[in-house]
Amino acid sequence: MNVTYACSSCDAAARQEFDEQSKSLVCPACRHEITLPEGAVSGERVRRCLVCPSHDLYMRKDFPQRLGVLLVGIGIVGSSIAWYNANLPWTFGILFATALVDLLLFMFVGNALMCYRCGAQYRGVAEMETHGQFNLETHEKYRQIAARTSQIVSSPPS
Numbered sequence: 057m058n059v060t061y062a063c064s065s066c067d068a069a070a071r072q073e074f075d076e077q078s079k080s081l082v083c084p085a086c087r088h089e090i091t092l093p094e095g096a097v098s099g100e101r102v103r104r105c106l107v108c109p110s111h112d113l114y115m116r117k118d119f120p121q122r123l124g125v126l127l128v129g130i131g132i133v134g135s136s137i138a139w140y141n142a143n144l145p146w147t148f149g150i151l152f153a154t155a156l157v158d159l160l161l162f163m164f165v166g167n168a169l170m171c172y173r174c175g176a177q178y179r180g181v182a183e184m185e186t187h188g189q190f191n192l193e194t195h196e197k198y199r200q201i202a203a204r205t206s207q208i209v210s211s212p213p214s
Contacts, residue, residue: 057100061107061176063088074106081106100182102169110173112194115184118168118177119161127157172198 059081060071065088072081076097081090096104104111131154138146169178169187172194178184 057097057102057178057180059106059176059178061174064090064107064174076100100180101186102178102181105171105174105176107176108171108174110171110198112172112198113169113178113187114172114190114194115167115169115187116190117162117165118179119165124158124161127154127161130154173201 057075058071058073060069061081062068063070063083063086066083066086068083068085070081070083070085074081074092074097076099078092078097080092082088083090090107092106093104093109096102096106102113105113131150135147135150135154138144138150166179167184169181169184170176
């Protein structure tokens with residue numbers, strides 16, 4: 057099992073292996089140590105985030121979202137050009153090929169467990185589906201907390 061996270065001290069990206077006996081995560085850039093909470097890892101199951109105090113985790117496909125949007129964009133542009141040139145077979149061929157590539161990626165790409173609060177990514181973890189899929193309401197809650205916290209930190213004291 058491994059976790060990829062942004063160090064809270066130096067903001068560097070860090071990836072570290074962990075297991076049930078691990079006691080801490082150490083940033084390779086600044087040597088900042090994060091003590092792992094008791095009971096956060098049970099066997100190969102992550103019960104809560106190891107990086108922040110959040111219990112809210114979700115499962116998603118371990119695939120770069122920008123690459124997925126690029127794939128869809130190429131399909132739209134390609135099929136639009138074929139449509140403009142009145143080539144109906146190519147129009148639908150491009151759309152179906154794009155859909156097929158998307159389906160194959162969905163079938164063969166693994167899952168990752170993500171933290172709503174800090175964005176930590178867990179791979180090689182068992183029973184990810186127990187945390188559920190992405191929930192917009194939970195995401196918005198943590199987005200609002202982050203926005204308010206940064207607003208309080210950036211505003212000068214009265």
